[in-house]
Amino acid sequence: xxxxxxxxxxxxxxxxxxxxxxxxxxxxxxxxxxxxxxxxxxxxxxxxxxxxxxxxxxxxxxxxxxxxxxxxxxxxxxxxxxxxxxxxxxxxxxxxxxxxxxxxxxxxxxxxxxxxxxxxxxxxxxxxxxxxxxxxxxxxxxxxxxxxxxxxxxxxxxxxxxxxxxxxxxxxxxxxxxxxxxxxxxxxxxxxxxxxxxxxxxxxxxxxxxxxxxxxxxxxxxxxxxxxxxxxxxxxxxxxxxxxxxxxxxxxxxxxxxxxxxxxxxxxxxxxxxxxxxxxxxxxxxxxxxxxxxxxxxxxxxxxxxxxxxxxxxxxxxxxxxxxxxxxxxxxxxxxxxxxxxxxxxxxxxxxxxxxxxxxxxxx
Amino acid sequence: xxxxxxxxxxxxxxxxxxxxxxxxxxxxxxxxxxxxxxxxxxxxxxxxxxxxxxxxxxxxxxxxxxxxxxxxxxxxxxxxxxxxxxxxxxxxxxxxxxxxxxxxxxxxxxxxxxxxxxxxx
Numbered sequence: 001x002x003x004x005x006x007x008x009x010x011x012x013x014x015x016x017x018x019x020x021x022x023x024x025x026x027x028x029x030x031x032x033x034x035x036x037x038x039x040x041x042x043x044x045x046x047x048x049x050x051x052x053x054x055x056x057x058x059x060x061x062x063x064x065x066x067x068x069x070x071x072x073x074x075x076x077x078x079x080x081x082x083x084x085x086x087x088x089x090x091x092x093x094x095x096x097x098x099x100x101x102x103x104x105x106x107x108x109x110x111x112x113x114x115x116x117x118x119x120x121x122x123x124x125x126x127x128x129x130x131x132x133x134x135x136x137x138x139x140x141x142x143x144x145x146x147x148x149x150x151x152x153x154x155x156x157x158x159x160x161x162x163x164x165x166x167x168x169x170x171x172x173x174x175x176x177x178x179x180x181x182x183x184x185x186x187x188x189x190x191x192x193x194x195x196x197x198x199x200x201x202x203x204x205x206x207x208x209x210x211x212x213x214x215x216x217x218x219x220x221x222x223x224x225x226x227x228x229x230x231x232x233x234x235x236x237x238x239x240x241x242x243x244x245x246x247x248x249x250x251x252x253x254x255x256x257x258x259x260x261x262x263x264x265x266x267x268x269x270x271x272x273x274x275x276x277x278x279x280x281x282x283x284x285x286x287x288x289x290x291x292x293x294x295x296x297x298x299x300x301x302x303x304x305x306x307x308x309x310x311x312x313x314x315x316x317x318x319x320x321x322x323x324x325x326x327x328x329x330x331x332x333x334x335x336x337x338x339x340x341x342x343x344x345x346x347x348x349x350x351x352x353x354x355x356x357x358x359x360x361x362x363x364x
Numbered sequence: 365x366x367x368x369x370x371x372x373x374x375x376x377x378x379x380x381x382x383x384x385x386x387x388x389x390x391x392x393x394x395x396x397x398x399x400x401x402x403x404x405x406x407x408x409x410x411x412x413x414x415x416x417x418x419x420x421x422x423x424x425x426x427x428x429x430x431x432x433x434x435x436x437x438x439x440x441x442x443x444x445x446x447x448x449x450x451x452x453x454x455x456x457x458x459x460x461x462x463x464x465x466x467x468x469x470x471x472x473x474x475x476x477x478x479x480x481x482x483x484x485x
Contacts, residue, residue, distance in 0.1 A: 312391060312404075321393075324402075
């Protein structure tokens, strides 16, 4: 049969951002997918070279606008390493709590949008959005902002947590545990969801490693790698949580793994509150001049909600000489070229949805 | 670990055989008098990571592709090639991945002229 080439995007609701897919079809079966990216490329790495260290966090947050704090934190940690600044113990706990709240918010967004990708228009999306709003309420209380936080400071935080933050967070987490059960019941008893997600878009562990994917996409293929366990940072080595893995590597496994991770995040936050010491958590105020550089090269890896973020910083006196960002979305998207072959057209969007991409992070 | 460009393919092959089978990232740094290409490679089972560093002189910027060993090198090599003008030999030249311009110099090179392309518009 003759191959038909169709173009999807760059502005298309199923591509989750400005992404163009050139798809070769044999009937309704995909032969080849060629993602065209770069529509949101704004040279973030280059921009950071022209700004002082602490002028850059707002740019980092725009990489993944669904989990901005994860990128801000990774960048500030790299700067702290370069300048030889220790993070205060209470601030470490606060960072863990806020980052895990951020993970829950990001995964909730995924749950909502994956329903839309399957054509289940907006019921699930509204549920997940409503719950994500509750998490954003907490982040707003802690940082003063709902979307972009810029609350990391060298050695600590912009501000300590508000007085009754713990009670309200625990209340929300209890609610969230119930809601996760409801999601499971609502989604997983739906036969259409099973048909569209199970045994579709399978990624074997060998292929997942060869393609360099990270985060939930890698763990849903049965590879046990999570930066929080493998190279622990802050207080993750003191807290008890499991790295959830699933072995099937299909769309359903990638969806399910994120639900399991949300439960682990809830567990982490509860334990972090119990163990958090009193004391000072404030970091250095933002001044134009930073302390002198102690290490020319600083490299940090972090487990962001969508996968591993790595910041490779070559430090100059007062600003980055070079900042290289490993974006998990960039390499996770590349995997679609290899996963899509043999899928039906409609399954392409379901599979793309389970990669949970943010194009601002792909294009940098 | 500093290596020479000529040793890259052999080194990558040896590392892969010994468990360093996960390519984390490829990137580069422009130090003006030379460029350094960086290959971050991980042994997931033993939880170890190695960084291969290759110094290149600005008048002879090329590297062999490692795509046969690591499929994930595909986009990283294309990104590095566009951003630093480092030619990748041994693979088909494709369209630009991240850029939509015909500039002659990679934007992440230190001598990149900001905004020059737009002045004539």
